Amino acid sequence: MDLYSTFFNVPVLLASLPQLLSGLLVTLQIGITSIICGLIGGLFLAVTRLYAPVFVCAIVRLYIDIFRSIPLLVLLIVVYYALPFVGIRLSPFLSAVAALTLVSSAYTAEIFRAGIEAIPHGQFEASAALGLSNRHTMMDVILPQAIRIVIPPLTNNCINVMKDTALASVVAMPDLLKQATQAQALSANPTPLIGAALIYLILLWPMVVVVARLEKRYSKGKR
Amino acid sequence: MSALITISNLKKAYGSFTVLHGIDLDIAQGEVVCVIGPSGSGKSTLIRCINHLEAFDADSEITVDGIAVKPGRALAKVRAEVGMVFQSFNLFPHMTVLRNVMLAPMRVRHTKTSDAEKYARALLQRVGISEQADKYPGQLSGGQQQRVAIARALAMEPKVLLFDEPTSALDPEMVGEVLDVMKKLAGTGVTMVIVTHEMGFARQVADRVIFMDDGNIIEAGPPAQIFDQPVEARTKSFLHAVLDH
Numbered sequence: 123m124d125l126y127s128t129f130f131n132v133p134v135l136l137a138s139l140p141q142l143l144s145g146l147l148v149t150l151q152i153g154i155t156s157i158i159c160g161l162i163g164g165l166f167l168a169v170t171r172l173y174a175p176v177f178v179c180a181i182v183r184l185y186i187d188i189f190r191s192i193p194l195l196v197l198l199i200v201v202y203y204a205l206p207f208v209g210i211r212l213s214p215f216l217s218a219v220a221a222l223t224l225v226s227s228a229y230t231a232e233i234f235r236a237g238i239e240a241i242p243h244g245q246f247e248a249s250a251a252l253g254l255s256n257r258h259t260m261m262d263v264i265l266p267q268a269i270r271i272v273i274p275p276l277t278n279n280c281i282n283v284m285k286d287t288a289l290a291s292v293v294a295m296p297d298l299l300k301q302a303t304q305a306q307a308l309s310a311n312p313t314p315l316i317g318a319a320l321i322y323l324i325l326l327w328p329m330v331v332v333v334a335r336l337e338k339r340y341s342k343g344k345r
Numbered sequence: 346m347s348a349l350i351t352i353s354n355l356k357k358a359y360g361s362f363t364v365l366h367g368i369d370l371d372i373a374q375g376e377v378v379c380v381i382g383p384s385g386s387g388k389s390t391l392i393r394c395i396n397h398l399e400a401f402d403a404d405s406e407i408t409v410d411g412i413a414v415k416p417g418r419a420l421a422k423v424r425a426e427v428g429m430v431f432q433s434f435n436l437f438p439h440m441t442v443l444r445n446v447m448l449a450p451m452r453v454r455h456t457k458t459s460d461a462e463k464y465a466r467a468l469l470q471r472v473g474i475s476e477q478a479d480k481y482p483g484q485l486s487g488g489q490q491q492r493v494a495i496a497r498a499l500a501m502e503p504k505v506l507l508f509d510e511p512t513s514a515l516d517p518e519m520v521g522e523v524l525d526v527m528k529k530l531a532g533t534g535v536t537m538v539i540v541t542h543e544m545g546f547a548r549q550v551a552d553r554v555i556f557m558d559d560g561n562i563i564e565a566g567p568p569a570q571i572f573d574q575p576v577e578a579r580t581k582s583f584l585h586a587v588l589d590h
């Protein structure tokens with residue numbers, strides 16, 4: 123019984139719920155903004171890598187390798203606490219979005235590259251022989267086919283970005299986790315943390331299930 | 346009679362391995378040329394240079410309808426005038442047959458959708474697959490797919506059609522339907538360059554047969570001459586080998 127009132131204290135949970143929901147809103151804002159920026163950045167990097175001159179490609183590859191290697195928490199702290207020393211002062215929200223986008227772009231670029239490379243070379247040749255421009259080759263021929271291949275890993279990446287938004291709490295961003303820890307301190311009871319954990323679960327579990335379904339569908343169907 | 350395609354001193358190498366040793370070849374407007382030769386002799390490479398799917402040596406020169414074939418803006422013009430049909434069809438699998446044929450005119454020529462569709466349907470009729478217009482390539486037989494590929498190439502109203510072994514990936518019973526379409530095309534005045542192993546077809550349709558070996562043109566002439574009175578020993582032994590079985 124004591125355990126129950128410690129971890130699943132309903133009055134405490136109800137009292138902290140508005141705070142948790144406002145945290146959820148911030149988490150969603152950070153997550154969705156970073157996901158969209160990451161998708162655009164990643165697609166741009168992947169296509170650049172395909173068509174740009176060699177030295178630009180080398181820079182893109184360097185970017186991708188760096189941001190896939192650096193721990194997100196370290197990057198976030200560098201962006202928020204170190205950049206002000208060179209005069210770049212970003213708000214907690216922008217710091218979180220910047221760090222998440224930088225990393226997500228790198229992963230997304232790799233996902234798109236793999237998807238584009240999976241398209242048979244004959245599709246590029248047929249497009250070229252018809253006189254299609256690079257842009258039309260991508261938009262009309264390659265990407266619509268690659269999208270089937272990249273949707274499962276992209277969804278997976280979205281899940282990771284959503285999870286990683288929790289790191290924003292270290293730069294004083296009032297996201298779901300931060301709100302939960304504050305509510306916990308206030309009520310001297312860990313129930314808000316459990317509540318936050320449940321909200322993360324409710325948010326991400328469906329996406330995990332969707333990825334599993336997509337992976338199954340695309341692995342057996344279509345070429 | 347001025348040439349539609351001029352190829353002079355065409356050289357191409359992969360590293361230290363030379364595939365084409367300075368080919369000279371002029372092809373007239375409306376001419377049907379069949380290229381034959383053993384595997385690895387450079388036949389595909391030769392025709393793929395004509396629309397610059399393969400890059401070639403800087404001191405080589407190819408022109409199509411007076412336009413130099415080289416990377417840059419003019420290449421789009423060349424490619425709009427040169428259609429290509431591949432051994433493995435290379436249709437766009439995510440589009441219907443009709444969209445496959447409509448795509449290039451709409452994107453390259455900015456043809457109106459309704460006009461592109463009308464022309465695409467007419468072309469599909471011409472290659473004998475108008476009933477399949479709304480299917481996807483994967484639902485068609487190989488012979489049907491290759492005929493769609495021919496219609497797709499024709500949609501740009503090219504002056505030149507290049508064929509790289511268009512029937513080699515087909516089941517034997519479907520070879521005939523594709524060759525029939527090509528025979529009809531040969532009578533329409535479009536210039537055709539065809540890499541093929543179908544000697545009967547080459548004899549019947551070609552204005553000129555070119556025999557290649559080791560990256561060189563060994564012998565060229567009217568089909569009767571090449572098939573019945575070859576001069577070069579290599580031509581003789583090649584024909585002997587392929588016509589024997």
Ligand SMILES: Nc1ncnc2c1ncn2[C@@H]1O[C@H](COP(=O)(O)OP(=O)(O)OP(=O)(O)O)[C@@H](O)[C@H]1O
Nearest residue numbers: 359362364382383384385386387388389390391510
């Ligand atoms: N990407 C490449 N890298 C290295 N060598 C190549 C490459 N592509 C072709 N070759 C070589 O160039 C030579 C000519 O090839 P090509 O495809 O033009 O021959 P082909 O006459 O069309 O033969 P086939 O009848 O088998 O199609 C071959 O020896 C081939 O191995």
Ligand SMILES: [Mg+2]
Nearest residue numbers: 388389390510
């Ligand atoms: Mg070949």
